[in-house]
Amino acid sequence: xxxxxxxxxxxxxxxxxxxxxxxxxxxxxxxxxxxxxxxxxxxxxxxxxxxxxxxxxxxxxxxxxxxxxxxxxxxxxxxxxxxxxxxxxxxxxxxxxxxxxxxxxxxxxxxxxxxxxxxxxxxxxxxxxxxxxxxxxxxxxxxxxxxxxxxxxxxxxxxxxxxxxxxxxxxxxxxxxxxxxxxxxxxxxxxxxxxxxxxxxxxxxxxxxxxxxxxxxxxxxxxxxxxxxxxxxxxxxxxxxxxxxxxxxxxxxxxxxxxxxxxxxxxxxxxxxxxxxxxxxxxxxxxxxxxxxxx
Amino acid sequence: xxxxxxxxxxxxxxxxxxxxxxxxxxxxxxxxxxxxxxxxxxxxxxxxxxxxxxxxxxxxxxxxxxxxxxxxxxxxxxxxxxxxxxxxxxxxxxxxxxxxxxxxxxxxxxxxxxxxxxxxxxxxxxxxxxxxxxxxxxxxxxxxxxxxxxxxxxxxxxxxxxxxxxxxxxxxxxxxxxxxxxxxxxxxxxxxxxxxxxxxxxxxxxxxxxxxxxxxxxxxxxxxxxxxxxxxxxxxxxxxxxxxxxxxxxxxxxxxxxxxxxxxxxxxxxxxxxxxxxxxxxxxxxxxxxxxxxxxxxxxxxxxxxxxxxxxxxxxxxxxxxxxxxxxxxxxxxxxxxxxxxxxxxxxxxxxxxxxxxxxxxxxxxxxxxxxxxxxxxxxxxxxxxxxxxxxxxxxxxxxxxxxxxxxxxxxxxxxxxxxxxxxxxxxxx
Numbered sequence: 032x033x034x035x036x037x038x039x040x041x042x043x044x045x046x047x048x049x050x051x052x053x054x055x056x057x058x059x060x061x062x063x064x065x066x067x068x069x070x071x072x073x074x075x076x077x078x079x080x081x082x083x084x085x086x087x088x089x090x091x092x093x094x095x096x097x098x099x100x101x102x103x104x105x106x107x108x109x110x111x112x113x114x115x116x117x118x119x120x121x122x123x124x125x126x127x128x129x130x131x132x133x134x135x136x137x138x139x140x141x142x143x144x145x146x147x148x149x150x151x152x153x154x155x156x157x158x159x160x161x162x163x164x165x166x167x168x169x170x171x172x173x174x175x176x177x178x179x180x181x182x183x184x185x186x187x188x189x190x191x192x193x194x195x196x197x198x199x200x201x202x203x204x205x206x207x208x209x210x211x212x213x214x215x216x217x218x219x220x221x222x223x224x225x226x227x228x229x230x231x232x233x234x235x236x237x238x239x240x241x242x243x244x245x246x247x248x249x250x251x252x253x254x255x256x257x258x259x260x261x262x263x264x265x266x267x268x269x270x271x272x273x274x275x276x277x278x279x280x281x282x283x284x285x286x287x288x289x290x291x292x293x294x295x296x297x298x299x300x301x302x303x304x305x306x307x308x309x310x311x312x313x314x315x316x317x318x319x320x321x322x323x324x325x326x
Numbered sequence: 327x328x329x330x331x332x333x334x335x336x337x338x339x340x341x342x343x344x345x346x347x348x349x350x351x352x353x354x355x356x357x358x359x360x361x362x363x364x365x366x367x368x369x370x371x372x373x374x375x376x377x378x379x380x381x382x383x384x385x386x387x388x389x390x391x392x393x394x395x396x397x398x399x400x401x402x403x404x405x406x407x408x409x410x411x412x413x414x415x416x417x418x419x420x421x422x423x424x425x426x427x428x429x430x431x432x433x434x435x436x437x438x439x440x441x442x443x444x445x446x447x448x449x450x451x452x453x454x455x456x457x458x459x460x461x462x463x464x465x466x467x468x469x470x471x472x473x474x475x476x477x478x479x480x481x482x483x484x485x486x487x488x489x490x491x492x493x494x495x496x497x498x499x500x501x502x503x504x505x506x507x508x509x510x511x512x513x514x515x516x517x518x519x520x521x522x523x524x525x526x527x528x529x530x531x532x533x534x535x536x537x538x539x540x541x542x543x544x545x546x547x548x549x550x551x552x553x554x555x556x557x558x559x560x561x562x563x564x565x566x567x568x569x570x571x572x573x574x575x576x577x578x579x580x581x582x583x584x585x586x587x588x589x590x591x592x593x594x595x596x597x598x599x600x601x602x603x604x605x606x607x608x609x610x611x612x613x614x615x616x617x618x619x620x621x622x623x624x625x626x627x628x629x630x631x632x633x634x635x636x637x638x639x640x641x642x643x644x645x646x647x648x649x650x651x652x653x654x655x656x657x658x659x660x661x662x663x664x665x666x667x668x669x670x671x672x673x674x675x676x677x678x679x680x681x682x683x684x685x686x687x688x689x690x691x692x693x694x695x696x697x698x699x700x701x702x703x704x705x706x707x708x709x710x711x712x713x714x715x716x717x718x719x720x721x722x723x724x725x726x727x728x729x730x731x732x733x734x735x736x737x738x739x740x741x742x743x744x745x746x747x748x749x750x751x752x753x754x755x756x
Contacts, residue, residue: 075591118443118584137591139439143582145382149423150717157715161708168707172700218650221720224712225657225727228705232664235701243693270671273617274664277610281660284606285653290595293653300657 042313046195053202060209062201065216066112066140068154070147071098073140074111074121080132087111090131094124102212108137115143154220161227166190169231173238177245180256184322189234192307192315196230197223199306200299213295222299229278230307233271234315240267241316257320264312275308334744342631345638367641369434370648370722373596375589376434377442378718381579383427392485397427399572400579403450403534404431410445428582439586447581452480452573455530456520469532476520480573482513488563491555503563507552507570514550521546531570538569595649603656607633610663618670624745625666632662632737639729648722658730661705665738668701669694684747691743698738702731 066073078087084101087109091099097114104110111124121139128134142150169186200223207213240263245252251262282301289297383400385393401418408416408431417432436442454476455468464471489506509517520529521543528540541554554566611629615622636655640647647655673690681689709731712724 118440118581122440135588136586137588139584139586141581141584143382145423145426145428145582146380149426152424153715157711160715161711164707164711165704168703172703217717217720218723221650221712221716221723224708225705225723228708229661231704232701235704236668236697239697239700266675267671270667273614273667273671277613277663277667278657278660280609280613281603281606281656284609285599285602285656288598288602288605289653290598290649292595293649296650296653 042317046310046314050195050198050202053198053205056202056205056209060205062205063208063212063214065214065219066142066147067216068147068151070115070142070144072113072116072121072142073138074113074124074136075104075138076109076111076125076128077135077137078109078128078132079135082131086131087128091124091127094120094127096120096124115141117141150217154217157220157224158227161224162190162193165193165227165231169235169238172235173242180242180245180323184319185238188315188318188322189231189238191318192234192310193227193230195310195314196226196303196306200226200303203302204295204299207295207298213298218293218296219299222296222303225300226303226307229304230310232274233308233311236267236271236274237263237311237316238319241319256323260316260320264316268312271308271311275304278304334740335748338631338741338744342634345631345634348638348641349634367637367644367647369592370646370651370718372585372587372649372719373592373647374434375587375592376432377436377439378583378585378587379431379433379439379443379446379581380421380423380583381429381431381446382423382582383429384578384580385427393427395571396577397429399568400450400577401429402568403572404429404446407445407534408433408442423582429579435589439584443581443584447579450480450534450572450576452483452570453532454478454517454520455532456524457527457530469530469535469537473530476516478513478516478520480576482509482516483570483573484508484510484513486567486570488560488567489553503558503560504556505554505558505563505567505570507554509550509552511550514548517550517552518546518548533569533573539566592649596652599649599652599656603652603659606656607659610660614663614666618667620749621666621670621673621746624742624749625663625670627745628666628737628741629659629663631741632733633659635733635737636726636730639733640726645725645729646722647726648719650719651722651726654723654726655730658727658734662730662734662737665694665698665702665734666742668697669738669742687743687746691739695739698735702735705731 084103087101088099091111096111096116098112100112102110102112116124118139118141121141125134125136166186166189169189170182173182173185204213204215204219208215237260241256241260243249244259244263251259254262279301282297282304286294286297286301383393383397385396397420401420404418405416408418413433413436415434417430419430421428421430431442431446433439433442455473456476458466458472458474466472466474468474485508487506487508489504490501491504524543525546526542526544528542530540531538539554541556558566607629611622611626614625618625636658639645640655645651669690672694673686676686676689676693677683706728709724709728713721713728716724
């Protein structure tokens with residue numbers, strides 16, 4: 032089976048198209064920052080009566096909640112999002128909701144600018160650190176290579192594949208945010224970093240095999256990089272698919288059966304894992320070949 | 327060789343037995359030698375329900391060199407107030423929001439956050455009080471009947487420090503801990519009057535209507551410098567100084583973040599997560615058994631042992647489990663079999679080369695180990711970064727994921743290998 036060869040540029044073309052669509056959605060829809068990053072307050076309640084967003088809105092009109100958004104969860108669950116409000120204001124709001132029906136407070140979260148600014152900075156720092164650390168790590172892990180191969184190109188190819196994965200997830204969440212109201216919060220950043228760690232698993236497996244196949248005792252050590260890389264992919268594709276499938280299975284179980292709170296988080300991980308499996312084979316390795324000059 | 331193999335198997339059995347004992351709900355606590363540790367799964371706030379409050383300290387009225395002391399004093403005051411709420415296992419910690427300092431307070435099980443906020447938000451108040459002339463008839467406006475307030479308060483106290491007696495004072499033993507007070511000029515005058523009125527009588531120091539200490543006046547103090555002596559241990563002296571400082575250096579606190587979680591929400595989340603975990607684990611086991619057959623059975627046994635080990639480690643450390651932490655645990659179950667898959671695929675390759683079963687197992691493990699180590703190291707790196715930079719929820723996820731990865735490497739290399747040798751050996755053919 033020939034994964035590389037002349038077809039390899041089409042993999043990059045497909046990914047470029049997917050990323051372009053994702054980026055377009057990012058610019059058009061924009062990501063919806065959660066209260067972690069934007070600040071604000073969130074009230075989750077159960078109202079023991081059939082009601083509607085409009086009725087709730089009318090009931091709360093006197094409360095004058097700034098930037099009020101209302102979402103429904105299940106039959107009786109509701110989430111109210113506003114600018115930052117105090118504990119007292121929250122209590123007043125729930126009291127007002129009592130006019131609609133018996134109201135049970137399930138959750139109240141409020142984040143002021145001090146905390147949201149700090150979280151934003153830490154998130155950027157975390158992603159920068161993780162990316163840098165992984166580049167160095169992969170370069171170090173693959174430092175013992177034949178002279179004509181560069182450890183830095185290995186590391187960089189892996190990171191480009193990771194960047195591809197993250198961009199796909201970001202694009203997907205621009206779409207989810209627009210249609211499903213999913214938001215970018217601390218857990219989303221956590222998912223991104225976790226994807227960084229896991230996506231590189233398969234890349235390392237393939238790269239490790241490429242390195243091994245260039246050892247003198249390998250039957251293909253005399254061939255060109257492209258041929259050795261293709262041979263390596265054939266050898267490792269079963270384990271790549273299987274290792275990803277086991278993770279995807281548990282993520283699917285959590286997505287379908289787990290609680291609502293973590294659903295955006297699990298979905299981000301799921302998209303990232305699937306994309307990561309693809310990119311390890313069809314992005315990282317072709318890039319390695321393109322960047323390699325000579326044999 | 328067979329003896330060594332059997333010994334390893336025995337070791338695995340012992341480990342499994344120990345983990346089962348630790349994992350048992352309501353199981354025995356560790357009680358031997360110096361260890362008396364309660365073994366329980368610690369639930370985070372989002373599972374147990376309760377109130378999480380984050381305060382930023384307003385240091386605009388505090389000198390740079392006093393800020394750390396002032397913050398410690400504020401924490402001390404809050405601890406007392408929180409204890410009066412009757413909350414079990416509250417946690418109060420210092421925290422940084424970038425270049426700003428603050429306090430995080432977690433109150434498990436507290437649903438009425440308004441009361442908590444009202445109590446915690448008040449700035450500390452230190453008062454000096456003196457006894458009434460006729461204490462037998464009660465009365466007075468002090469911390470208890472028979473006492474009255476003076477106009478001397480925390481605002482007059484410049485600092486309180488732990489010092490040690492010197493040889494100059496013949497009446498006291500050498501180098502004993504004591505607490506030195508320093509009043510400002512207004513405070514010095516007030517204190518002079520108080521000490522004149524109360525020679526050989528106690529003067530009470532009251533923080534938030536609660537008595538800290540009531541030493542007896544030995545001399546009239548005119549300089550604004552006073553020393554509290556007594557049979558103090560160093561720890562007691564430090565505590566007294568800290569309490570006085572919290573009155574001398576009051577720090578206004580402003581809420582910058584809060585979370586209230588209802589108990590029912592957490593409970594529902596746990597149930598759903600556990601179901602998802604079991605189903606996910608079942609799916610993984612089904613898949614690897616269908617695909618790898620006997621090897622899959624071995625991996626499933628290793629996976630079960632892995633899960634038990636994880637839970638035992640969570641209890642022993644203990645790890646505070648959050649909702650995201652449970653997700654991390656479940657995710658690590660899916661990732662745990664990855665190491666086995668790498669080994670099995672390698673094993674297949676070595677068999678195709680015509681090697682014997684034993685040789686194939688040995689070579690498969692040693693060759694696969696490099697890939698396992700290198701690929702898992704990437705996740706370890708990201709988990710460590712998340713632990714360092716993340717907040718409570720994020721950190722919980724990263725910790726469970728990190729523990730899961732490390733244990734998975736252990737169980738893949740030792741448990742699976744030993745089981746493989748034992749089981750496959752007896753069959754001769756796979």
